[in-house]
Amino acid sequence: MYQKNKEIGKGIDWLMVWLYVMLVAIGLLCIFSVEYKLGDNVLQNFLGFKKEYSKQLFFFGASLFMAVLILLTDSKFFTATANLGYAFGVLLILATFVVGKEVGGSKSWIPLGFMNVQPVEVCKIFTSLALAKYLSFIEPDFTKTKSQIIAAVIAFTPAILSILQKEPGAAIVYFSFGIAFYREGLPAIYLVLLFSLVILIIASIVVPPNALFLALTIIAAYFCYLYRRRIKRDKNILLVIASAWVLCVGVQKFLVPALFDKVLKPHQVVRIFSTFGIDDFKFSNKEREAEIQKEFSKLGTTKKGTGEKVESYNVKQSKIAIGSGGFWGKGFLQGTQTRGEFVPAQNTDFIFSSVGESFGLIGSAILMLLYFGLMFRLIFLAERQRSTFSRVYIYCVTGILFFHVALNVCMTLGIAPSPGITLPLLSYGGSSLVTFTVLLFIAIKLDADRQMVLR
């Protein structure tokens, strides 16, 4: 066994590595194209560590270093330290409450001098490992409620902490573990329920409350009618329907309004509303309504109640940049919107817009192919694992990647609210790049050692 591992490249899935390198390279080009000004000395700037593309290059180097370290590590190390690492990760998040630095309104960063680390981001690695570890133990038993609860606790503890840190965007990503759970035998009903809940919440936002209430009642009545014979035999079914109805109405009438009334911040409310094109909202609390109206009018594009869709400035500019790219794109460094700095946060959250503008539909579609190719390759890798640990872990990585890509791209295209999550490997930021590198390379390492049965 040790003999085999002497050669670092042995058993590595090179397709994964190449996909990874290509994506990071594209990311560097995009950051460069966003930041580059006519007349800049490119070489000097790349080495100068002043510009973000220069920093990103450095982070890339650091990531490769991490990747090599991971490839040199015995894969048993990951199983052995999974729980310890998880505890460390959670502690790190907790530490931000004490020593955290405020960046962009959320106190979720730990300053390390040369860079800021976001523990919630890093904690994805530890959580994935911990979940893999736990699920590899309880392998035959994921149908039991106890296992489900423990898995959920492992998965959502960091998420809940990050919500407490007012960084709900990062928390959403933790739902991606659902994919791994599902693959490992979590009854599909949970996903159906989760999906229904999402739909119910969206419906509560979009559909007028009383109409939705009526619809829910009619659906409940219809079910009663459908199962009328069985209800005669077993009154419990009626109870189930009734409680489901109560639950739905509860979500619709109390949870969602409470969410918008109390939990979410005004700008988040506006983000969600603007995605669904709602502008005639009402709140019981006048102060809150005024606050939200104020946030809303920052968008400035339309007046209340005109029916025209209100968009946030960021999303609108992103759509303009992407939409103006056309089929072939405007060419590298030729994008007028990118060069004119019209899209805010184009280095980070909205980096996809620079691809869309410079390289058009062709370039964007190729980028999407690379991402989804990476994900499908990951699924392929996962499925060929003999060890449950490896499979679960790789599925966790796939899920995280999927959530990030899908949410980020849909946000830049204006079809999902912007939760503020990065585009993996492309967005500027050391924390994000290193996290995804580590996630992927642990997967590659585990795959390289797939002949071992890990516990």
Add this chain to the structure above:
Amino acid sequence: MSVFNQSRQNVIRLSFAIVFIIIVARLFTLQVISSKYKIMADDQGKFRKVIYPDRGIVYDRHNKVLLQNATIYDLMMAPTKLKGVDTFALCKILQIDTAQFNKKVVDLIIRNGRTRPSVFEALLSDAKMAMLNEVMYKFAPAFYLQERSVRSYPYDAAANVLGYTAEIDTNFLKKHKDEGYVSGDYAGITGIERSYEKVLMGERGIEYWKRDNKNRLTERLEKGKFDTAAVAGQNMHTSIDIELQELGEKLMQNKLGSIVAVDPRTGGILAMVSAPTYKPKFLSGSERRKHFSELFLNPANPLLNRTVSATYSPGSTFKTLQALIGLHEGMITTDFRVSCSGAFYGCGGGNPMKCLDKGTFDLRGAITISDNTYFATVMQRVINNPKYPNVDSSLAAWDRYMYAFGLGHKLGVDVPSEKRGNIPTPAQFNKVYGEGRWNYCTFRSVSIGQGEVDVTPLQVANEMAYISNKGWYKVPHVVDSIEGGDKFGMLKTFQEKHSATDIPDSVFEAVHDGMQNVVDKGTGIAAKIEGIAICGKTGTVENYSRGIKQPNHAFFCGFAPRENPRIAIMCVVENSGRFGGTYAAPIVGLMIEKYLKDSITDKKRLDKVEELSKLNLIPDRIYIEIKRQDSLRHSKDSAYLIAKNYIKTIKDTIGLEQDDETDVLDKMKRDKDSTVKKELPKKDNNDSLPVIKAEAVLPNSKKKPEPKDTVKN
């Protein structure tokens, strides 16, 4: 256990694929199907920068520059760098206080944004510029100077001919939709600046720039691939003799009226003086707005080009044409004689048309002493010619001659706002008197150039060119040639000879004889110059303003030398009183001398120039009007004018297009009059004012054809 869930990997794959398809479909709609975003991107990301070429330069006939370009400076302000600027020092130079300064800064930031530089003060005057230039370093980089090209006039003359340029308004934009103008552009508004706008403007260049989120231009789009270069406007050579023009303007100082001098062989206009006039540089550069309102409100109407836009009855100068028609129609011969016993009795005894010199005259003599009876008789014969079945057709024949002489229609001169004047037609009389209810006696005063006939000074000058050439003229024009070719075919019409009648030279010789006698020993002796055979004709024109008789206009027209004529000229001095020979003739004499002899050297003649230029013949009604305006201004202050929207109206008139400028000016004058009238009754101080109603000096159609049989000369 996991084996049982193996099929679930496909569910996961499927859902990934669905999301992938959704994303690509969305990309497809955004990037390929919808064009909205491309337009929005172009709107905010590209900038079309217009590069203005230099306007063409205008030369006079001796290649002296009349109109060229000069650089003037705008004071620009960059709001972001405003901190720490010594505003007090700047305010002192700009003559504003700190509060005004702050207000202006805030206004500009609101209008143009914080990041873009704005024009803090446009078109700095020379004085401010001189002060600023030395200390500019103190205000940098928040303030800097930006060059701008304006028109400059090396000579303080020919304002009405050259015209001015000004910022165009929305009307202009609407009319010239496809010619590439954008709001904020400058274009020629009057004079040849307007008529040759296309030639002088040149072709604009366009540079495409990229623009950033703060509206700053960053770099050329695709390294200037789509840019077009600017082509400078074409230079133009005019027939104006600027020294002659200057002399004319000097002579017409303190008078209302005009002089037009034409080269009869080419139709080129040598001088075109409209008095009062203004310094052309007043309407170019920093003080434009202020000067414009002053000139505009001036009751003497210096903005009006009287040579083409004012019409007068031609008076006795018209008689030469009657002679031509009479001779050509065979109604008279040069020996035809009429005796005047004191008045023209051809229409019976009632209300006869008087003549001053009793006696019997032949054609030459009648022209020389300007005998009313003679020409009344000549025209009577023409109109009552048995060749024509009725007075309709004979008057129509008479009209044809008049049109051939260049009267009654626009000549087509290249100076805007030309009036057509009026030659009475049968249709006109039928309308006024009814068909068959008029005859020669109804309009007999036309025969001596009074009544229903109206001409512009330019038409009279052209008529002189026609007589001097013995039967042809070329359309008078200012511009002779355009450097680089006449691309728009604007000069073609000036090459054609107009010779619609075939009047024999002998007839002209007779008329020339009479006209030479006018200057040699007749009413126009004041125009006489030793050694030059000048032919001329005086005119003294009665005129009315709102039915009230005004002092006569003095006319003199002529040409010289008699053989191979080189100058045909016309001079009007409005409301001078006295006779045409008194004031207009000496002016014409001096002009001819200046042009033919190239300079006036004789001490006596130079004294005459000074004497004439000092002579004040501006009628009282102008002074009354000025006084009235002043008192109004004092009592109501300028707030009144602003409240009455005058400031706005002034702005709106800049850039009138096709519609005749003078009409609008007239209309505004009338508005002003009515407001004056409305205001005045409340005031007591106007009791002392004379009863004469003040009115613009436009002795045209408004006056009534009162009995005018009491005409001299």
